[in-house]
Amino acid sequence: MDAALPLRKTQAAELGSCNHCGEALASDAIREGDRAFCCNGCAAASTWIREAALGDYYQLRTSPAGRVQADAADFGAWDCEIVLAEHSRTVPGGREITVLTDAMRCAACAWLIDRALRRQAGVLDAGANAVTGRIVVAWDPQRVALSTLMQRLAALGYRPWLATGEAREQAQRRERRRWLLRLGVAGLGAIQAMMFAEALYLDTAQQMPVATRDFFRWITFLVSTPVVFYAGWPFIEGMLRELRGRRLGMDTLIAGSTLLAYFASLVETIRGGTHVWYDAAVMFVLLLLVARMFEQRARGIASAQIDALARARPALALRERDDGSVEQVPVGEIDVGDVLRVAAGEAVPADGMLLDHAASFDEALITGESTPVRRETGEPALAGSVCREASARLRVVRTGNDTRLSQLTRLVEQAQSARPQLARAAERVAGGFVVALLLCAVATFAWWHVNEPARALEVTLALLVVSCPCALSLAIPTALTTAHGALARIGVLGVREDALSTLARVDRVLLDKTGTLSNGRPELDSFATFEGMDTPTALSIAAALERGSAHPLAQAFAHVEADRVAHRVQAVAGSGVEGDVEGVRWRLGRADFAATRADDGALWLGDGARAFARITVRETMRDGAREAISALRDAGVSIELCSGDAAEAVASFARQVGIDAFLARQSPEQKLARVREAQSRGEVVAMVGDGLNDAPVLAGADVSLAMAEGAALAQRAADFVVTSPSLLRVPQAIVLARRTQRIVRQNLAWALGYNVLAIPLAATGHVTPWIAALGMAGSSLLVTLNALRLGRRERNERRGA
Amino acid sequence: MNILLLLVPISLILLGIAIGAFVWAVRRGQFDDLDTPAIDILRDDPLPTPRVDAEEGHDAD
Numbered sequence: 001m002d003a004a005l006p007l008r009k010t011q012a013a014e015l016g017s018c019n020h021c022g023e024a025l026a027s028d029a030i031r032e033g034d035r036a037f038c039c040n041g042c043a044a045a046s047t048w049i050r051e052a053a054l055g056d057y058y059q060l061r062t063s064p065a066g067r068v069q070a071d072a073a074d075f076g077a078w079d080c081e082i083v084l085a086e087h088s089r090t091v092p093g094g095r096e097i098t099v100l101t102d103a104m105r106c107a108a109c110a111w112l113i114d115r116a117l118r119r120q121a122g123v124l125d126a127g128a129n130a131v132t133g134r135i136v137v138a139w140d141p142q143r144v145a146l147s148t149l150m151q152r153l154a155a156l157g158y159r160p161w162l163a164t165g166e167a168r169e170q171a172q173r174r175e176r177r178r179w180l181l182r183l184g185v186a187g188l189g190a191i192q193a194m195m196f197a198e199a200l201y202l203d204t205a206q207q208m209p210v211a212t213r214d215f216f217r218w219i220t221f222l223v224s225t226p227v228v229f230y231a232g233w234p235f236i237e238g239m240l241r242e243l244r245g246r247r248l249g250m251d252t253l254i255a256g257s258t259l260l261a262y263f264a265s266l267v268e269t270i271r272g273g274t275h276v277w278y279d280a281a282v283m284f285v286l287l288l289l290v291a292r293m294f295e296q297r298a299r300g301i302a303s304a305q306i307d308a309l310a311r312a313r314p315a316l317a318l319r320e321r322d323d324g325s326v327e328q329v330p331v332g333e334i335d336v337g338d339v340l341r342v343a344a345g346e347a348v349p350a351d352g353m354l355l356d357h358a359a360s361f362d363e364a365l366i367t368g369e370s371t372p373v374r375r376e377t378g379e380p381a382l383a384g385s386v387c388r389e390a391s392a393r394l395r396v397v398r399t400g401n402d403t404r405l406s407q408l409t410r411l412v413e414q415a416q417s418a419r420p421q422l423a424r425a426a427e428r429v430a431g432g433f434v435v436a437l438l439l440c441a442v443a444t445f446a447w448w449h450v451n452e453p454a455r456a457l458e459v460t461l462a463l464l465v466v467s468c469p470c471a472l473s474l475a476i477p478t479a480l481t482t483a484h485g486a487l488a489r490i491g492v493l494g495v496r497e498d499a500l501s502t503l504a505r506v507d508r509v510l511l512d513k514t515g516t517l518s519n520g521r522p523e524l525d526s527f528a529t530f531e532g533m534d535t536p537t538a539l540s541i542a543a544a545l546e547r548g549s550a551h552p553l554a555q556a557f558a559h560v561e562a563d564r565v566a567h568r569v570q571a572v573a574g575s576g577v578e579g580d581v582e583g584v585r586w587r588l589g590r591a592d593f594a595a596t597r598a599d600d601g602a603l604w605l606g607d608g609a610r611a612f613a614r615i616t617v618r619e620t621m622r623d624g625a626r627e628a629i630s631a632l633r634d635a636g637v638s639i640e641l642c643s644g645d646a647a648e649a650v651a652s653f654a655r656q657v658g659i660d661a662f663l664a665r666q667s668p669e670q671k672l673a674r675v676r677e678a679q680s681r682g683e684v685v686a687m688v689g690d691g692l693n694d695a696p697v698l699a700g701a702d703v704s705l706a707m708a709e710g711a712a713l714a715q716r717a718a719d720f721v722v723t724s725p726s727l728l729r730v731p732q733a734i735v736l737a738r739r740t741q742r743i744v745r746q747n748l749a750w751a752l753g754y755n756v757l758a759i760p761l762a763a764t765g766h767v768t769p770w771i772a773a774l775g776m777a778g779s780s781l782l783v784t785l786n787a788l789r790l791g792r793r794e795r796n797e798r799r800g801a
Numbered sequence: 802m803n804i805l806l807l808l809v810p811i812s813l814i815l816l817g818i819a820i821g822a823f824v825w826a827v828r829r830g831q832f833d834d835l836d837t838p839a840i841d842i843l844r845d846d847p848l849p850t851p852r853v854d855a856e857e858g859h860d861a862d
Contacts, residue, residue, distance in 0.1 A: 107839060129834045177827050184823040192816050196809075212805065219809055223816070 020046045021065050021157070045156050054115050061108035065157050075147035075154070076328060078162075083330070084146070087162050089170070094124050094140035098169040099160040101153070104130045109158070116156060120149055134169075135160065179293055186231035186289050189223055190282040196220040197279035210272070217269045217276055224278040228262050232285040234292070248434050256434060258284050260464055273458065280776060287474065287784070291481045317349040318342070320393070338396045342387045350383045351403045352394030359392035361385040433752075437464075437759075444763045455765060463762035466772035474780050475747030478787035483740040486791045491724025492705070492733045499719030501744075502703040503737035506686040508678050509632055509730070510671070510697070513643035513650060515690035516707055517657055517727065518619035522556040525618040530611055538613040540564050541581050542605050545588045556617045576603075618652065624728035625657050631731035637686075642671050644693055671697040688730055689718075705730060736790070743790055747783045754779045 019035040020042035030037045037043035045065075049057055078084075088097035104110060110128035113135055117126035122144030128135045135158075137149060153160050196216050203213070229236070235258065238251025258281050265276035319329050320339040331349045334340065339355065342348050348361070358376045362385060375381055381394050383403040444463050448456035484494045494500060511517055529538050543560035566586075569579035576589010588605050591597040595606030605613040632639055641662035643650045650664040663674065675697055678685045687694065687701035698704035699717035706718035722729050758775060761767050767775075826832065 110834075127834065173833070176833070177830075180827050180832055181824060184827065185820060188816060188819050188823065192812070195812075215805070215809075219813070223813070 018042050041155075041157070048155065049112065049116075052116065052119060054112060057108055057112045060111060061106055065109070075150040075160075078146050078150055080328075083162070084141075088146075091124070091138050094122075094138055094142075095146075096125075096136065096138040097146065098134055098136050099150070099153075099162060100133055101135060101158040101160050104128065104133055104158065106130060112156065113153065113158060116152060117149060120144060120152060123149065182231045182234070183289055183293055186227050186282070186286040189227035189231070190279075190286040193220050193223045193227065193282045194279050196223065197276075200276070214269070214272070217265075217278075220276065220278045221266060221269060224262065224282045227282045227285055228258055231289060232258055235285070235288065248432075253434060254284075254288055264464065275772075277776075284780075287780075288477060291474075291477045334396055334399050336396050336399060339393060340396060341391060341393055342381075343391045346387055348381050348383050348385050348387060348394070350396045351398040352381050352383075352396045354379050354381050355393040355395055357390075357392075359390055360388045362388050433755075440759060440763065447763075448765070459762070459765045462765075462767045462772045463759065466758045466762045466767050466775050474783050475751050475787075476744055478784050479740055479743045479747060479790060482787050482790040483736060486736060487720075487733055490729055490732055491722060491726075492729050493721045493723060495719055495721060499703050500737050500740055502684060503686065503720075503734055504741040505684045506637055506703060506734060508638045508640065508683045508685045510640050510642050510675065510685060510687045510701065511659070512687075512689035512694050513641060513645055513653055514619070516688055516694075517622055517625050517641070518653065519622045519725075522617045523620045524556050525616040526614075527616075528614045530613065533612040535613075538605055541566075541586055542588055542603075542613070542615065544581050545569060545577050545579050545586060578608075618656070619649075621657060622725070622727050624726040628727040628729075628731055629658050631728065632734070635731055635734055637734065640674075642666050642674060642697075668693045668696045672700045675701050686734075688722075688727075705733070740790060743787055747786055750786075751779065751783060 017036075018038035020037055030040065030043045032043060032047070035046065037046060042065075049055060084095065084097075088095045090096075104113070107130050110130040113128040114126055117123050117135075117137055122140045122142075124138040124140060126135070126137050135153070137146075139146065139149060150160050196219050199216055200208075200213065200220075232255065235251050235255040239255035242248065242252045261277040261281035261284070265278045265281065267273070268276050317329055317331050317334055318326050318341040319334065320326055320341060326341060334350050340349065340352060354375050354377050356377065358374060359381070360374045361381055362373075380397065381387075381392065383398075441460055441464055445456055445460040448459050480500060483500055487494060527535055527539065529535055539557075539560055540563055543557040544564040544566040546554040546557040547566065564581050566579035566581045569577060571577050575593035576587060578585060578587040578589075580586075585607060586605065587594040587608050588603065590599045591602065591604045591611070592599050594604040594608070595611035596609055597604070597611060603615040603617060604611055605615065629639060639659050639661065641650065641654050641657075641659045643653075643662070643664055644666055645664060647664040650662050654660070654662040663670075666674070671694070675685050675687065679702065684703070685701045687697050687704040688707075689695075689698055689704070690707035694706075695717040698706060703720075704718040705720040705722055707722050720733065722733075754775075758767070762772065
């Protein structure tokens with residue numbers, strides 16, 4: 001687990017930080033003895049934890065908790081039959097449900113959740129997994145309501161979300177266990193088979209009585225059969241699938257060589273030949289199974305974390321009844337014409353028309369615009385946008401598949417299906433190789449059968465074994481697995497398996513601005529004062545006015561120490577705020593509001609007539625953004641900034657990070673067209689983004705990376721998810737992908753070169769079976785070790801950095 | 802070499818037991834979560850009591 005970055009260390013040192021969540025404290029912090037908290041939620045959570053004697057949590061944790069939302073959501077709807085039927089299952093004594101949370105940061109969180117839930121009366125069992133973000137609770141509905149338990153979780157800061165449905169959760173768990181069983185059987189069986197094979201190997205002088213030898217061979221056969229057919233079933237299944245599709249791929253190669261070694265050994269056992277290769281078959285299954293398991297585990301973690309964030313559209317909505325009372329209904333039951341209520345901070349469940357009063361919505365997910373948009377009564381509110389500041393009422397206009405959000409989702413799916421399908425070079429090589437090898441074997445057998453029938457089978461077997469495409473089929477998976485492991489260590493999770501080779505060939509990177517290059521938080525840029533006002537005073541007045549405001553710009557002043565207090569603060573919609581500071585009525589906002597000047601996009605401090613200060617605010621750059629850009633340029637990649645934001649904002653930001661090429665006011669469709677245009681020029685385009693508006697582009701680009709804090713849909717459309725907050729991971733991933741490509745090429749060259757040498761020797765009868773087995777094992781080992789270099793060199797670099 | 806006729810079946814039986822134990826452990830969900838249990842043994846669960854004075858002293862470290 002990554003430790004939280006000391007983003008605001010300096011400020012935190014001055015004002016202290018929250019005892020629970022570690023956020024910098026404002027002046028209105030809550031103090032309890034020697035402990036201080038940023039909000040009521042954190043204070044309550046901490047008090048409960050200590051009173052329940054779970055204070056050990058604070059010593060065990062490795063990263064601070066998330067901020068606790070004091071206004072806990074209402075989970076009453078979770079008790080209703082529809083939700084329970086779909087999301088939980090019956091267990092002896094009660095029901096069991098799997099819920100997701102994105103607030104678990106380390107194993108201590110899981111420990112705390114376990115303990116906290118088990119304390120509740122009526123809870124039969126509870127288990128939390130910090131890696132997958134899942135909490136499994138079994139409870140007795142007669143004794144405790146599910147909503148009570150969920151309330152407890154939310155009060156501790158782990159807000160639960162409904163998972164994708166109990167059936168899918170169960171299926172995932174079963175699948176994971178089946179893989180583990182396969183690996184266990186392969187491991188235990190392979191070791192045992194090796195032990196028996198050892199005895200046969202040690203009989204170098206052929207002194208073992210034939211009966212003993214055959215006894216050992218049959219025992220080895222017995223032990224290796226389940227390994228080949230049970231543990232190795234995924235490969236055999238893959239081969240059958242590939243054969244049905246009339247193509248020769250990796251699975252054919254793997255299963256083919258395993259079955260070859262296995263059946264050749266069986267033939268030799270029956271025939272009483274000189275050598276068997278059961279050990280080769282089982283080791284081969286074991287090694288490849290381990291490689292595939294690691295790959296799947298990395299991908300499983302990546303997709304589990306994506307699932308944990310899958311909530312762009314809420315599962316439940318607040319619908320008004322005819323008599324004005326409110327009921328909670330599943331989103332699927334909303335009809336056009338219904339009146340919905342959306343609380344501040346909640347996502348809008350369906351496209352609607354705003355009733356009663358104006359409200360502001362954060363549409364970053366849909367349009368990429370980072371600042372909330374103000375909507376007047378009668379204007380549309382889009383599904384997936386988040387209601388800010390105050391709650392809103394709206395009449396539903398479009399539901400389900402007609403919403404803008406669903407349109408974007410469909411655009412993603414279309415772009416994904418139209419993604420230029422890369423022919424996988426290695427598979428082609430492998431496929432051709434298998435065909436050539438089989439022809440070779442047939443020719444050899446035919447020649448020997450005519451000229452020296454007694455040796456025909458032996459020579460053909462030796463040929464097949466020595467040229468066993470093990471090294472060839474190990475060449476790529478081992479390199480990919482090591483590379484994915486190294487990537488995961490730096491915080492880049494590979495979601496799709498063949499993306500790494502595309503990443504290596506990237507020559508143009510498209511970057512989104514908000515959430516990708518910037519972290520979406522504003523910070524003060526320039527500060528000019530007039531009329532004899534000095535900067536600290538102006539800053540302190542502005543900070544006092546913005547203190548407590550929910551407007552996103554207020555965050556820019558959050559770190560300014562306010563020694564003044566503002567009274568009668570009033571927010572003027574669309575203009576700014578005004579309030580009394582030390583007896584003077586100040587205004588902060590647009591120029592025409594604060595100082596009766598023409599609006600120039602900057603923030604002005606004035607008294608309604610005269611201007612005292614002009615403040616510009618810019619977005620904070622993401623960690624390592626500038627370094628990442630120059631690293632990308634060093635890697636020979638051309639860079640372009642594509643944003644949905646206004647032109648000036650994009651231009652100034654592009655200058656800051658050092659990008660020359662930028663495009664502003666881009667809709668998702670335009671961005672996608674831009675990618676297509678570059679692709680038609682023959683370029684390989686990578687897209688880095690985070691928002692839902694980027695999702696179609698992420699899906700349409702040759703290879704794409706999504707930031708982990710971003711929209712779930714964006715991550716589902718991407719090939720890689722960057723969990724590290726630093727943008728430097730992007731150039732690092734590209735460099736690693738290129739190195740992987742190099743290793744793969746070396747491995748393929750070696751495997752092919754070895755075969756070109758060995759096949760003629762074997763075909764002419766110069767290779768005895770045991771030399772064949774040795775050569776096969778040796779070349780596989782060499783290829784594996786070469787692939788392992790990927791992981792090792794990465795570690796050294798990190799140590800040096 | 803007749804001892805082999807005894808030893809080899811014994812090793813096979815042991816192998817069967819090992820696989821059986823592994824299957825049992827996987828089915829019981831022993832390998833579902835490999836991260837959280839590591840922290841479980843670090844501290845015993847103290848009995849839930851309203852007074853937690855003993856814990857306060859550790860806050861500094």
